[in-house]
Structures are given as structure tokens and as C-alpha cells.
Amino acid sequence: MFLQQLVNGVALGSVYALIALGYTMVYGIITLINFAHGEIFMVGAFVGLLLVAAFKVNVFVAIIGAMIFCMVMGVVIELIAYRPLRKSSRLSALISAIGVSIFLSSLALMVFGADAKGFPDGAFPVRQIKVGSADISTLQLLIIGVSAALMMGLEFIVQKTKIGKAMRATSEDYNTSALMGINVNRVISFTFALGSALAAAGGVLVGVLFNAVSFNMGLMAGLKAFAAAVLGGIGSIPGAMLGGLLLGVSEVFGVAIGYSSYRDAIAFTILVLVLLVKPTGLLGQKITKKV
Amino acid sequence: MADFLNSLVGSIDPYMLQILVNVGIAIVLALGLNVITGLTGQLSLGHAAFMSIGAFTSAMVTIKTGLPFFANLAVTGVVTAIVAAIIGFPILRLTGDYLAICTLGFAEIVKVFFLNFEPTNKALGLTVPPAKTAIPMPIYVWVVAILAIVLVTFVQSSRFGRALKAIREDEIAADAMGINTARYKIQAFALGSFMAGIGGGLYAHFLSYINPSDFGFLKSVDILSMVVLGGLGSVPGSVIGASVLASAPEFLRFMSQYRMLVYGALLVFLMVFRPNGLLGGVNLTDLLLRAIGKKPASKG
Numbered sequence: 406m407f408l409q410q411l412v413n414g415v416a417l418g419s420v421y422a423l424i425a426l427g428y429t430m431v432y433g434i435i436t437l438i439n440f441a442h443g444e445i446f447m448v449g450a451f452v453g454l455l456l457v458a459a460f461k462v463n464v465f466v467a468i469i470g471a472m473i474f475c476m477v478m479g480v481v482i483e484l485i486a487y488r489p490l491r492k493s494s495r496l497s498a499l500i501s502a503i504g505v506s507i508f509l510s511s512l513a514l515m516v517f518g519a520d521a522k523g524f525p526d527g528a529f530p531v532r533q534i535k536v537g538s539a540d541i542s543t544l545q546l547l548i549i550g551v552s553a554a555l556m557m558g559l560e561f562i563v564q565k566t567k568i569g570k571a572m573r574a575t576s577e578d579y580n581t582s583a584l585m586g587i588n589v590n591r592v593i594s595f596t597f598a599l600g601s602a603l604a605a606a607g608g609v610l611v612g613v614l615f616n617a618v619s620f621n622m623g624l625m626a627g628l629k630a631f632a633a634a635v636l637g638g639i640g641s642i643p644g645a646m647l648g649g650l651l652l653g654v655s656e657v658f659g660v661a662i663g664y665s666s667y668r669d670a671i672a673f674t675i676l677v678l679v680l681l682v683k684p685t686g687l688l689g690q691k692i693t694k695k696v
Numbered sequence: 697m698a699d700f701l702n703s704l705v706g707s708i709d710p711y712m713l714q715i716l717v718n719v720g721i722a723i724v725l726a727l728g729l730n731v732i733t734g735l736t737g738q739l740s741l742g743h744a745a746f747m748s749i750g751a752f753t754s755a756m757v758t759i760k761t762g763l764p765f766f767a768n769l770a771v772t773g774v775v776t777a778i779v780a781a782i783i784g785f786p787i788l789r790l791t792g793d794y795l796a797i798c799t800l801g802f803a804e805i806v807k808v809f810f811l812n813f814e815p816t817n818k819a820l821g822l823t824v825p826p827a828k829t830a831i832p833m834p835i836y837v838w839v840v841a842i843l844a845i846v847l848v849t850f851v852q853s854s855r856f857g858r859a860l861k862a863i864r865e866d867e868i869a870a871d872a873m874g875i876n877t878a879r880y881k882i883q884a885f886a887l888g889s890f891m892a893g894i895g896g897g898l899y900a901h902f903l904s905y906i907n908p909s910d911f912g913f914l915k916s917v918d919i920l921s922m923v924v925l926g927g928l929g930s931v932p933g934s935v936i937g938a939s940v941l942a943s944a945p946e947f948l949r950f951m952s953q954y955r956m957l958v959y960g961a962l963l964v965f966l967m968v969f970r971p972n973g974l975l976g977g978v979n980l981t982d983l984l985l986r987a988i989g990k991k992p993a994s995k996g
Contacts, residue, residue: 438793486964493971496739500924503917504963511956628800628913635797670808673801677787680798684790 409539416545418653419552423607424630425645427600433576433640440502443627444509449605450612472602479601513620521619632676638689698830705832720837722942724844726922726934728891734929736884737864739796742803746889748911750776750896755824765829776893777886784885810908821907927973
């Protein structure tokens with residue numbers, strides 16, 4: 406029972422972590438809460454569904470297709486809705502992000518209709534593997550595996566490549582990086598591309614997991630992933646992973662011990678409690694204010 | 697008197713009347729958030745939670761007791777303000793985005809609480825009996841809206857309001873100048889929530905049906921958009937922002953299915969072209985004086 410719920414929780418949590426990474430990276434670089442991120446996750450799920458249902462492709466190909474589509478979308482959104490606002494107040498950029506989010510979800514409502522769509526049968530062959538007392542489905546292994554691979558890929562890009570170095574420099578100090586010859590616009594576009602790709606992968610995985618893709622799935626998933634990012638300490642990549650896993654696991658355990666009608670409140674209660682004790686999140690750095 | 701008011705309201709097209717009432721309620725809500733976010737600089741993403749607390753309190757007061765409507769609203773406002781003060785005490789220690797996410801999290805918790813709360817019919821929602829007053833609701837709403845405008849204008853130029861602005865500009869400096877920032881922040885939060893509660897009470901009695909899901913994240917965002925669109929910290933700004941955004945979905949109704957699509961795009965474009973809001977950085981008295989030629993146009 407315990408092991409079973411743990412696996413369920415880790416599978417859900419790694420999806421939260423995938424989405425949370427996009428929030429954290431964007432926040433780390435331009436301190437914008439990208440509220441449209443949840444909608445990118447939703448669009449990713451729809452693209453994946455289309456690829457599987459209409460073009461009969463493999464789930465892995467669908468994930469890659471959705472990632473590429475959303476990369477382009479993330480860059481375009483940044484260009485239209487956020488770049489003109491980079492010098493203005495952060496609240497204006499926040500409202501702009503919310504506008505994009507409303508736009509995308511109503512577009513999805515118009516194109517795909519109000520009811521949830523399911524993946525066709527046999528899109529991903531599910532088998533149960535018995536480990537001790539727990540039944541672990543191949544689907545959960547897929548989710549955990551793909552998420553882990555993507556996060557390792559991200560870690561490699563951020564730590565080992567030149568553009569990753571530029572990202573870290575830009576998040577450290579935007580203006581100095583620009584003076585040092587880093588093309589900050591390109592770094593920001595790249596960050597959006599990377600974050601959107603991860604969200605899209607998360608979208609396809611959630612779509613397969615719950616076998617339901619709908620126009621409003623982005624809102625709650627986005628809010629929870631954002632909560633995960635803040636819980637871990639916003640701006641910190643390992644923090645986002647930790648926060649996502651923690652929220653996923655605690656949500657599944659909360660439901661398992663009988664609080665299913667409070668499902669959506671569990672994540673936020675934990676978030677509020679942690680913030681009260683540690684106001685910058687679990688792995689967040691303490692902010693020292695200059696006077 | 698009541699007959700006259702009723703005939704007055706009856707002479708307005710019901711559809712227009714509905715929009716007017718929506719605008720009036722939006723003004724009360726936006727002004728409340730303007731005190732918290734515009735004046736004091738504390739970003740709150742949970743204003744709809746206080747609106748829902750107000751709506752349910754007001755509905756329950758009407759159902760359980762026979763209080764006249766103005767007393768009902770007063771009780772509602774005070775209850776909401778007390779809840780806000782209790783919540784504000786711990787969470788207002790957080791700053792910036794952490795406060796924003798905490799208020800958001802709190803709003804979700806309130807929503808889930810009402811979704812599971814037996815006395816208010818859980819997720820089925822509550823049918824609200826008519827308000828105990830002879831004055832028609834639309835007039836009531838607008839009287840309250842005007843009172844709210846007067847109240848916030850008064851607060852803004854008072855000693856209290858100046859302390860709030862000092863906190864917004866630089867909390868540490870304000871603290872060093874002897875302003876009790878913690879106390880002022882909680883007071884501002886309670887005042888803003890008081891107005892949200894009253895807005896919620898009006899909303900409940902005007903629609904006569906409330907559901908916990910009506911007060912979700914998107915409602916908070918709606919109210920925040922009004923304040924930011926109008927221009928943070930500006931009373932006329934909040935009024936205009938509320939009027940524009942509360943009526944926009946109605947005026948966009950002719951394009952029925954593209955309505956929300958256009959609304960989202962509208963938000964983006966308004967922000968891109970007026971990043972400080974419609975009236976951000978505009979001084980109305982200045983403009984007025986300039987218009988009647990009492991003051992030369994300033995350079996730049």
C-alpha cells in the first residue's frame with residue numbers, strides 16, 4: 406500500500422516538477438511569473454493527442470512533436486506579450502501573461518470543444534509489474550523515466566553548455582551579462598523554449614496518464630506546478646524538482662488517507678505552511694535587503 | 697420614495713441594468729484591492745476569496761436573521777475584515793511574489809473549504825433570498841459604489857494613506873521613519889477585504905445564487921486586472937478599469953464565441969501599449985487645471 410502510493414505520488418510529482426522547471430527558469434531570469442505556462446502544458450497535451458490520434462505515431466514521437474511545437478510557441482509568446490513589457494512594471498507583465506493564458510484556453514475551447522478528449526486505446530500498451538505488494542504500471546515507469554531523462558538533459562544544458570552558462574550568468578545579473586557580451590534576448594528566448602518544451606512533455610504524459618485532455622486542464626496543473634516551484638524556492642532548479650515531487654507525493658497520500666474532496670487544497674496548505682516557516686521556500690536563498 | 701426608485705430602475709433596459717450593476721460591484725471590489733495592491737504595494741492574488749467569504753456570510757445572515765440589508769452588509773464587511781486580519785497577521789510578513797502565491801494558495805483553500813462546507817450546501821451552491829430592503833438592488837449597489845469611491849479617496853489623502861504609500865515605496869525606509877509597517881499592512885489588508893466582503897454581499901443578493909466555484913483564481917485575476925489596467929494606486933483608474941473590464945465581455949457578446957479570445961488578446965495589447973494602466977501616472981486635477989487654462993502644460 407505504502408509503496409504503491411509512493412510510486413503513484415512520484416509519477417504525479419515528476420510531472421509537476423517538469424512544469425515547475427519552466428516557471429522557475431523563467432522567473433530566475435526575468436522575475437516574471439509566466440501564468441501562460443499552464444496553458445502551454447495544455448497545448449502540448451493537445452498536440453500530442455493529435456499526433457497520436459490522427460497520425461498514429463508512437464507516444465515518444467508524439468512527445469517530441471509536442472515539445473517542438475511548444476518551443477516555437479513559447480518563443481513567439483515571449484516575443485509578442487513579454488518582450489515589449491520588459492522595462493515596465495512586473496505587474497503589467499503579469500497581467501499580460503494572464504491575458505495570454507485566457508487567450509490560449511479559449512482558443513483551445515473553440516478548436517477542440519468543451520469535453521475532455523481521451524487518447525485512443527492502445528496508444529501506450531499498459532502492463533502491470535508486481536514489485537513486492539505494489540502494482541506498478543509501465544505507464545508510471547514511462548512518466549518517471551521520461552521526466553528523469555528530461556531533467557537530466559536540462560541539468561546538462563544548464564551546467565555544461567555555453568548557452569547554459571549564459572543562462573546562469575543572466576539570472577545572476579541581467580545588466581552585467583548584457584555588458585559582457587551575452588545576447589540576453591537570445592538567452593531569454595532559449596529559456597522560454599526550454600521551459601515550454603518541458604511543459605509540453607508533461608502535458609502529453611498527463612494526458613496519457615489520466616486519459617483525458619481538456620481545454621481547462623492547464624489552470625490547476627499550472628497553479629500547482631507554480632506552487633511547487635515556490636515551495637522549492639523559486640529560481641532554483643533542484644528546488645523545483647524537489648517541490649514537484651513533494652507536492653505530488655503528499656497529494657496522493659492525502660487522497661489515500663481519505664481527504665479526496667480536499668485534493669486541490671492539500672498542495673496549497675503545504676505551500677502556505679512551508680512559506681510561513683521558511684519564507685523563501687525550501688531551497689531558496691535568503692534574501693538580504695539592501696537599505 | 698421606494699416606488700419612485702423602482703419605477704426609475706424599471707425604466708432602464710434590463711440588460712443595461714445588469715451591466716451597470718456588474719460595473720458597480722466591480723468598482724467596490726477593485727477599489728478594495730487597490731487599497732491592498734495599489735496603495736500598500738502588497739500583491740494579492742486572492743481577492744476573490746474575501747469576496748466569497750462576504751457573499752456566503754451575507755447570504756447566511758439573510759437566511760438566519762432578519763437584519764435589514766445595510767446592517768447585513770456592515771456585519772458582512774466586519775466579519776470579512778476580521779478573517780482578513782487573522783490571516784494577514786502571519787502571511788503579510790512575506791513580500792513580493794511569495795506573498796502573491798501565499799494569497800493564491802489561501803484563496804484555493806477557501807474555495808475548497810466552501811466546496812465541502814455543509815451549511816452552505818457544498819458544491820451545489822446557495823440560493824440567496826431577496827435582500828431585506830425597500831430600495832431596489834441596482835440603486836443600492838451604486839450607492840455603495842459611490843460610498844466606496846468617497847472612502848478610498850478619503851483614505852488615500854489621509855495620514856493612514858500616506859503611511860501606506862510610504863510602505864509601498866520603501867518598506868525598510870518607512871520602518872526606519874517610525875511607521876509600524878506590520879500594523880499598517882494588516883489594517884490595509886483588512887480594509888481592502890472589508891470592501892471585498894461588501895462587494896461579495898451585493899453580488900450574492902443581486903444574483904440570488906452563489907457557488908464556491910464562482911470565486912476561483914480567475915475572479916481574483918479579473919479584479920487584479922481592473923486595478924492594474926486602470927493604474928495602480930489611482931481611484932479614478934480603478935473605477936475606469938472596473939468599468940472597462942466588467943462591461944467588456946458584454947460588449948464583446950456580439951462576437952459570441954470569440955469573446956474570451958478577444959478579451960485575452962485585449963489584456964495583452966492594453967498592457968503592451970499602456971504598461972502603467974490607462975491612468976497610471978496621470979494626475980486628473982492637473983489635467984483639469986490645464987484644460988481650463990489655469991496651469992501651463994508641463995514640459996516632457
